[in-house]
Amino acid sequence: MKMLLKRLSPFAPDHSGAVSVLFELGGLIVICDAGGCTGNICGFDEPRWFTSKCALFSAALRDMDAILGRDEHLVKKTAAALEDTGAEFSALISTPVPAVIATDFHALKRMTERRTGKPALTITAAGTGLYDSGAEVAYLELMKTFAKEKLPVEPGRAGVLGVTPLDFSRVDAGSVVAEKLRNSGWKQVDCYGMGSGLEFIRTASAAEKNFVAAPSGLAAAKYLEKTFGTPYEICCPYLPAALEEELPSLQGKKVLVIHQQFAGNEVRKRVGDNVTVASFFRMEKDLMQPGDVAFAGEEAFLEYFKENRFDVVIGDPKFKRLVAGSAERFVPFCHFAVSGQLEEGQTI
Secondary structure, eight states: OTTOOSSSOOOOBHHHHHHHHHTTSOOEEEEOSSSHHHHHIIIIIOGGGGTSOOEEEEOOOOHHHHHHTOHHHHHHHHHHHHHHHOOSOEEEEOOHHHHHTTOOHHHHHHHHHHHHSSOEEEEOOOSSSBHHHHHHHHHHHHHHHHOOSOOOOEEEEEEEESOOHHHHOOTTHHHHHHHHHHHTTOSEEEEBTTTBOHHHHHTGGGEEEEEEOSGGGHHHHHHHHHHHOOOEEEOOOOOOHHHHHHGGGGTTSOEEEESOHHHHHHHHHHHOTTEEEEESSOOOGGGOOTTOEEOOSHHHHHHHHHHOOEEEEEEOGGGGGGSTTSEEEEEEOOOHHHHSOOOTTOOO
16 A cells, blocks of 8 residues: 555556657557556546547457457457558557456567567556556667667767656657757757657667666666667756756755656756755666655655655645645646646646
8 A cells, every 4th residue: 555645646657658658659559458548648648649649549458358368359459450550560558457367468469460460569567557667668668679780870879768748747858858968969869759750769779879868768778788789878968947947046955856866866966965866756776875765655755754854845746735844945846747747838
């Protein structure tokens, strides 16, 4: 019951994170559910759904489909949808039902590829994990499936992993991150899965360097380094303008930032070691400093603020009322995976 939320709204789950990575890549995304998970993704967890198109389907599993394991029925529907949409690949994403009945997604992958002649990705998500775990699997599967060939390195070309609206609370996060890196001297910047299509993933080995903007992209960056020798750097190139304006006034103050770890570390890099980083999501232990916190759940979050006081807390506006009295000042830093709220000025 550690992740029971009584005061906060539910965080984006693992299958939503996987969809966020795949959304712009021209594939057929099949959510293996009865319909509810797909509705949540489209209605709450994917802001681009309201402004752009994606071949996103529910498998519409019924009781007997799940109980009897009618995999051939699902493969047949996937093949028909691929033919209708002309999508370049399919992605079958698990949800709680197939997780509970232990659906064999490796077998589904082989069956789907044999029937369609097109690549199939399978993302095993339980619905009980958080968005970053699903995004991590999706990035890694994309690279293993499509980045097959070792190409000559193109000087000045950079790849970026970990950029999604769930992390950056912008529907144009790929373009703003790419612009920041181009302004720092990179000629070509490919934000994989956001602003850069499947062809850039196929040629990912040509990148001179990869940047990892969120923990969800780290496993794929390590895979590319091991497979092709592409070095990577952990770097969150973008912070909201309103937050950047606040940073100079935080020098010397005791600050807590609650967000995804790499964004929190970027705030610390710009403000100083007086910043503590905390998150409900994945925290890489070797990138944590003494005092950094990985919250096990809402109760742990509340207990922490009973025992600790800060001059400034930076985090999603949903946290403001829960930290009242524990800080003199609260600075908003939207995290779409937490609140479903976009950065100020962004609309859908």
